[in-house]
Structures are given as C-alpha cells and as structure tokens.
Amino acid sequence: MPTNKPAAQPAAKKKPQVTPSPERRRELLDTAAEVFAAQGYNATTVRKIADAAGMLAGSLYYHFDSKESMLDEILSAFLTELWDGYDAVLAAGLGPRETIEALVTESFREIDRHRAAVAIYQKESRTLSAQPRFHYLSDSQVKFEKAWLGTLERGVAAQVFRADLDIRLTYRFVRDTVWVAASWYRPGGQHSPDEIARQYLSMVLDGIALRPT
Amino acid sequence: MPTNKPAAQPAAKKKPQVTPSPERRRELLDTAAEVFAAQGYNATTVRKIADAAGMLAGSLYYHFDSKESMLDEILSAFLTELWDGYDAVLAAGLGPRETIEALVTESFREIDRHRAAVAIYQKESRTLSAQPRFHYLSDSQVKFEKAWLGTLERGVAAQVFRADLDIRLTYRFVRDTVWVAASWYRPGGQHSPDEIARQYLSMVLDGIALRPT
DNA sequence: TCACTTCCCTAACAAGTGTTTGGTAGGTTA
DNA sequence: TAACCTACCAAACACTTGTTAGGGAAGTGA
Numbered sequence: 248m249p250t251n252k253p254a255a256q257p258a259a260k261k262k263p264q265v266t267p268s269p270e271r272r273r274e275l276l277d278t279a280a281e282v283f284a285a286q287g288y289n290a291t292t293v294r295k296i297a298d299a300a301g302m303l304a305g306s307l308y309y310h311f312d313s314k315e316s317m318l319d320e321i322l323s324a325f326l327t328e329l330w331d332g333y334d335a336v337l338a339a340g341l342g343p344r345e346t347i348e349a350l351v352t353e354s355f356r357e358i359d360r361h362r363a364a365v366a367i368y369q370k371e372s373r374t375l376s377a378q379p380r381f382h383y384l385s386d387s388q389v390k391f392e393k394a395w396l397g398t399l400e401r402g403v404a405a406q407v408f409r410a411d412l413d414i415r416l417t418y419r420f421v422r423d424t425v426w427v428a429a430s431w432y433r434p435g436g437q438h439s440p441d442e443i444a445r446q447y448l449s450m451v452l453d454g455i456a457l458r459p460t
Numbered sequence: 461m462p463t464n465k466p467a468a469q470p471a472a473k474k475k476p477q478v479t480p481s482p483e484r485r486r487e488l489l490d491t492a493a494e495v496f497a498a499q500g501y502n503a504t505t506v507r508k509i510a511d512a513a514g515m516l517a518g519s520l521y522y523h524f525d526s527k528e529s530m531l532d533e534i535l536s537a538f539l540t541e542l543w544d545g546y547d548a549v550l551a552a553g554l555g556p557r558e559t560i561e562a563l564v565t566e567s568f569r570e571i572d573r574h575r576a577a578v579a580i581y582q583k584e585s586r587t588l589s590a591q592p593r594f595h596y597l598s599d600s601q602v603k604f605e606k607a608w609l610g611t612l613e614r615g616v617a618a619q620v621f622r623a624d625l626d627i628r629l630t631y632r633f634v635r636d637t638v639w640v641a642a643s644w645y646r647p648g649g650q651h652s653p654d655e656i657a658r659q660y661l662s663m664v665l666d667g668i669a670l671r672p673t
Numbered sequence: 674t675c676a677c678t679t680c681c682c683t684a685a686c687a688a689g690t691g692t693t694t695g696g697t698a699g700g701t702t703a
Numbered sequence: 704t705a706a707c708c709t710a711c712c713a714a715a716c717a718c719t720t721g722t723t724a725g726g727g728a729a730g731t732g733a
Contacts, residue, residue: 267679286587289502293721305723306681314721344669370583373643374499409670413651416659417668419644420637427636430586438626446629454667455630456557457622478709506691518692519711527691 267310275300275310280321280363288318288371318367319380325364326387329357337394343402344452350395351425351451352444358429359440365429395422421451480523488513488523493534493576501531501584531580532593538577539600542570550607556615557665563608564638564664565657571642572653578642608635634664 278299282291293314294304311317336349358365368384375381376388396418402408408417424447432443491512495504506527507517524530549562571578581597588594589601609631615621621630637660645656 271680287500287502287583289500290587292719294719302680303682304721305683308722309680312722370500374503406670408668412659412663412668416651416656417663419641420660420663421668423640423643424633424637427640428632430636431632438629443629446625447633450625450630450633450667451663452667452669454663454665455621455625455634456665457619480710484710505689507689515710516712518694518713521692522710525692 272310275307276317276321276324277363279317280367283318283321284363284366288367315380318371318375321364322368322372322375322381323383325357325361325368326383328361330387330390332357333391333394342407343398343405344407346398347395347402347421347452348448350398351421351448352441354425355428355440355444355447358426358432359434362429362432362434365426369426369429391422392418424451478522485523488520489530489534489537490576492530493580496531496534497576497579501580528593531584531588534577535581535585535588535594536596538570538574538581539596541574543600543603545570546604546607555620556611556618557620559611560608560615560634560665561661563611564634564661565654567638568641568653568657568660571639571645572647575642575645575647578639582639582642604635605631637664 275296279296282296282299286295292304293307296314296317297304297307300307307317311320332353333350336346336353339346339349341349372381372384372388376384396414399408399414399418399421403410403414428443428447438446488509492509495509495512499508505517506520509527509530510517510520513520520530524533545566546563549559549566552559552562554562585594585597585601589597609627612621612627612630612634616623616627641656641660651659
C-alpha cells in the first residue's frame with residue numbers, strides 16, 4: 248500500500264463534499280467485479296478497472312475511496328443478498344432433505360446472479376478474512392457452516408441421510424460441490440441454475456453409480 | 461514486469477556461469493510454494509519468499525532467474541508426478557468404476573504430497589494458461605478431461621454409471637469435489653488420504669441419502 | 674447571466690515491485 | 704600458498720502501484 252495515509256484527522260473523517268450517483272457506482276462495481284474475478288484481486292490494477300470502465304484510474308476515486316473499498320462493497324453486497332435467501336429457506340421449517348435441496352437450489356441461483364462476486368469470494372476470502380475490515384467473511388462462514396452442518400445432523404438423526412459418513416467431510420463435500428461451480432458457470436449456458444441444482448442434488452443425494460433394480 | 465530486459469543477445473542466451481545445488485533449489489522451491497499457496501502468486505513478493513527462506517531477495521536470483529521460473533518449476537514438477545500416477549492407473553486396464561476409484565484415490569495421494577502446488581494450481585491455472593510459457597497447463601487439462609470423461613462414458617455404456625445425467629456436468633462434479641479438497645486438507649489430520657478417498661468415493665458413487673432397505 | 678453540481682482528466686507523489694551488479698565470507702582443491 | 708567455487712549480501716535500477724490535488728467541461732436552476 249503506497250502513499251502515506253493522511254494520519255486520520257481527529258474530528259474530520261474523510262467525507263468528500265461530493266455525491267456520486269448510486270447507479271453509476273453500481274455500474275462501476277459490476278465492471279470491477281468482472282475484472283477482479285477474471286484476473287484476481289491482487290493482479291488487478293486500478294488502471295485495468297478504469298480501462299474496462301472507459302475512464303482513467305484517478306477518476307475512480309471520485310466514486311470510491313480505495314480499491315479495497317470496491318472489493319468490500321462487492322463482497323458485502325453479495326453476502327447480504329445471499330443471506331436474505333438462506334434465512335428465508337432456514338425459516339421455512341422444512342425437513343432436512345428439503346432444506347438441503349432448497350439451500351442448494353438457492354445457491355445456484357445466487358451463483359447465477361453474482362457469478363463474479365462468488366468467484367472473487369472463493370479465491371480471496373481465505374486471505375482476506377485475516378484483515379479486520381473483512382472479518383464479516385469469517386462470521387458469514389461460521390454461520391454458513393452452522394446452517395449446513397446442522398441440517399445434515401438433523402438429517403442423520405431423522406434417518407434421512409447416511410450415518411456411516413464423517414459428517415464434517417460430508418459438509419465440506421456438499422459445500423464445495425456447489426460453490427466451485429462458480430468457476431465454470433456462465434449465465435445463459437444450456438442449463439438453467441435450477442436444472443443444474445436438480446442434477447447436482449441428484450448426484451449428491453443418490454450418487455452417480457447405477458443402482459441394480 | 462519492471463526493468464528492461466537486455467534485448468536478448470543473439471547467440472548469448474543468459475546462462476549463468478554458476479552451478480547452484482539441486483537440493484538447495486528444491487528446499488527453496490518448497491518454501492516458495494508454501495508462500496504462494498498461502499498468499500497467492502501475485503500477492504507474494506520475492507522479498508516475502510526470501511524472508512521465509514532466511515535470506516535476502518536478491519539472493520534468490522542465484523538459484524532462479526525469475527519469480528515466474530519458480531512458479532513454473534513448482535507447477536511442472538507437480539504435473540509430472542501427477543501424470544506418472546494417472547498414466548499408471550489408465551494403463552492398468554481396469555473397468556470404469558475401478559478406474560474412477562483408482563483415479564480419485566491417486567488424486568488424494570497427490571494432494572497429500574503436493575498440497576501447496578495443488579492449491580496454487582487451483583487458484584492460478586486459469587489465468588496462467590493464457591501465457592505461452594504455461595500452455596502446458598492447458599494441455600494437461602485437456603488430457604485430464606479426456607481421461608475422466610472417457611472413463612465416465614465407458615461406465616455409462618457398461619451400465620455401471622447412471623445414464624440420465626449430463627455427462628459433462630458429472631465430470632465437473634467429480635473433478636471439483638476431488639480437487640477443492642486441497643483448499644482445506646492438511647497433512648497429518650485425522651483422516652489419511654486413502655480414508656478421505658474412500659469416503660468421497662462412497663458419496664460420489666452412492667450418494668449421501670439413506671437408502672430404504 | 675451566474676452559481677452550483679456532477680463527473681471526469683491531467684499530472685504528479687511516494688512506496689513497493691522484480692531484477693541486476695559487484696562484492697565477499699567460507700570452503701575445497703592444487 | 705593461490706586459485707576457484709558456492710551461496711549469500713548490499714545497494715541500487717527502472718518501472719508499477721494505489722492514491723491525491725487541482726482543474727475543467729457539461730448540465731441544471733435561479
């Protein structure tokens with residue numbers, strides 16, 4: 248991080264006297280997210296983002312106060328929407344199997360809508376969550392694990408899921424199978440998010456081996 | 461890439477008149493791989509690598525001629541070993557199901573031995589393979605897909621695997637479930653690579669849902 | 674017309690980047 | 704002893720990085 252930060256004047260937090268339009272911000276964040284996802288956060292220079300947006304590097308700072316802020320907004324906006332969906336599912340009082348099905352389906356829908364943000368999250372969250380500013384990533388991950396692991400345990404107790412598997416391994420298995428899809432998924436492909444979810448669930452729940460009838 | 465490269469003198473490729481020991485190179489590559497895996501290639505400075513190795517940045521250039529060369533050696537060494545294992549499996553003439561089982565088991569063993577290299581590969585291969593120098597990553601990926609997809613198709617034809625699934629989706633499913641494990645796997649954990657492979661195979665082949673007997 | 678706001682540009686900055694060059698301590702060989 | 708080699712250090716280099724300061728063009732409202 249170059250340039251010396253201005254020592255944080257006491258009662259004068261840096262509040263620029265300008266008011267960028269939220270719509271333009273969203274536009275810029277979307278292109279920034281694409282570049283971040285494609286090249287990786289660290290390999291992405293603000294000049295590349297500016298290029299993709301058709302402007303010069305310095306101009307970005309009219310809308311955002313740092314490159315890190317852009318990343319922050321991208322990730323937190325995504326997580327907020329994600330949890331809106333998840334919380335709705337978890338509050339619906341479904342059985343374990345139905346909850347898993349709903350969570351997986353919801354996840355693929357989020358991948359469809361926030362492909363770039365998901366890809367960034369996957370690549371960078373582990374290193375970012377060490378930073379205090381991105382601690383909410385850890386919080387989210389804990390909540391995430393609680394929701395999925397809890398559902399799996401409920402399922403084992405209800406004899407809906409197999410009891411002979413390491414539950415933690417199962418959790419990671421299900422979680423990863425879903426979210427890595429963001430690395431190859433392209434919206435507008437031949438499968439809709441719901442169709443992908445259906446097939447994934449079929450594989451995860453019943454396996455890919457042919458059952459002797 | 462800073463500094464102007466010396467214009468590539470015609471008959472004088474840069475061949476230093478020194479002979480670093482291969483053992484020391486391996487040591488340094490191992491620590492470099494750890495740092496790359498932990499921080500990401502781009503976020504890793506040569507000074508960080510040197511720190512981890514207990515020396516100064518410039519000293520690395522006695523052993524390697526660039527940061528990129530280190531990455532190159534790490535990845536190509538890993539892929540060479542990986543394909544040694546895979547080729548042996550593929551040449552064994554096993555049935556489709558047994559081939560998949562052997563490939564998955566072999567993969568987890570590779571993850572156990574080359575955890576850092578696998579993590580780097582996962583994070584960076586997509587962007588790297590665009591560079592001519594790392595084209596072998598694409599080649600490997602093509603060969604990889606051919607081996608796995610071919611085995612799955614054989615299995616469907618032999619009525620060992622389900623025919624009602626999109627085979628391409630299945631391929632990505634199996635591939636991803638295996639390799640993302642590198643992101644959380646730590647050697648010396650409570651499960652051996654073979655045990656993890658066993659449970660993973662059980663999930664992938666038979667599913668996590670409890671079957672009514 | 675003037676004042677004001679929004680949005681971008683120009684031009685620079687200081688720190689950090691990968692890399693090179695020349696030197697040197699310590700060991701081995703003759 | 705001298706010559707040589709290995710493995711590192713010290714110090715710089717050219718360039719890139721995120722960021723800032725000042726300015727200006729175009730539009731809006733009075």
